[in-house]
Amino acid sequence: MNNTSYTTDVAAWSIEQARLIRSGQFDKLDLEHIAEEIEDVGKSEQRELASRLAVLFAHLLKWEFQADFRGSSWSATIREQKRQVIFHLDDVPSLRTKLDDARWMEMVWGRAKTFASKETGIGFDKFPESCPWAIAEVLESAWLPA
Numbered sequence: 010m011n012n013t014s015y016t017t018d019v020a021a022w023s024i025e026q027a028r029l030i031r032s033g034q035f036d037k038l039d040l041e042h043i044a045e046e047i048e049d050v051g052k053s054e055q056r057e058l059a060s061r062l063a064v065l066f067a068h069l070l071k072w073e074f075q076a077d078f079r080g081s082s083w084s085a086t087i088r089e090q091k092r093q094v095i096f097h098l099d100d101v102p103s104l105r106t107k108l109d110d111a112r113w114m115e116m117v118w119g120r121a122k123t124f125a126s127k128e129t130g131i132g133f134d135k136f137p138e139s140c141p142w143a144i145a146e147v148l149e150s151a152w153l154p155a
Contacts, residue, residue, distance in 0.1 A: 015042040065090035066121030073154035
């Protein structure tokens with residue numbers, strides 16, 4: 010059976026497409042939508058990395074700008090986010106190029122500033138315009154802003 014629509018039920022469609030591939034029925038594949046889904050996998054991986062980095066940067070901003078509130082939960086969150094970012098980069102090594110992409114990092118930094126501003130009440134414009142830390146130091150396990 011090859012009549013599940015991508016737009017009607019993507020989950021059923023994906024199962025059907027996998028079955029067609031496994032049975033060698035390549036002429037029945039929905040190639041355009043398969044290509045879109047493959048591209049979306051990469052975008053999803055980028056979003057995951059961006060999200061983890063934004064949370065990490067936000068907590069580092071909170072650490073630096075609210076020294077009186079530093080505590081074990083903040084340091085635990087920072088350590089965990091570092092571990093998750095490193096794990097993600099190890100799992101999807103091609104994403105390392107995103108760390109050198111100034112436009113992408115600017116977007117991540119902006120999200121981090123927004124999170125930190127909302128969580129601290131500190132104005133968005135009070136945080137540095139761009140990330141003041143080298144990504145290599147940020148990902149060192151024991152590193153924290155001064």
